[in-house]
Amino acid sequence: MSNTIPTAAESIAAESTVGYPEPFRTRMGKANWRALGDHFGLTQFGVSFETLEPHAQSSVRHWHTLADEFLYVIEGVLTLRTNDGEFVIEPGMCMGFKAGDKNAHHLVNRSNALAKFIVVGSRVPGDTAFYPDDDLATLFTEQGRRAVHKDGTPYPLAPREA
Helix, strand or coil: CCCCCCCCHHHCCCECCCCCCCCCHHHCCCEEEEEHHHHCCCCCEEEEEEEECCCCECCCCEEECCCCEEEEEEECCEEEEECCEEEEECCCCEEEECCCCCCCEEEECCCCCCEEEEEEEECCCCCCEEECCCCEEEEEECCEEEEECCCCCECCCCCCCC
């Protein structure tokens, strides 16, 4: 079912449950996101409006085998961590990550203020996310997305997966 009525992004219900297993879940800090693409029934790409509290991070540093990602900063100052180093990004700045490029990335809010940004990512069956700094990979299975160790052994299901 799709919604065809224009909607204020911040009026869409926010989620805050982190899907990472421990020990990664507690590293994330406080954040929430609004699944804008899901709200409109989009299936080929996801759009997320994310808010990071001070000292939170967007994800574990990762890269995707098949999915492109794009981010655009709306509010606040964030640190983008990549293989190439750390970069301060501010409102109006953007960055893209091409599928298959092993330039692992994530955002960290090192400030004492909220930070808000939009992430757009393609939804490609069979995409795998790798996390080079940690013993973690994310696979898409018949049961959905699943966190595994790098040797393929599954982590226990995170609360929102169970």
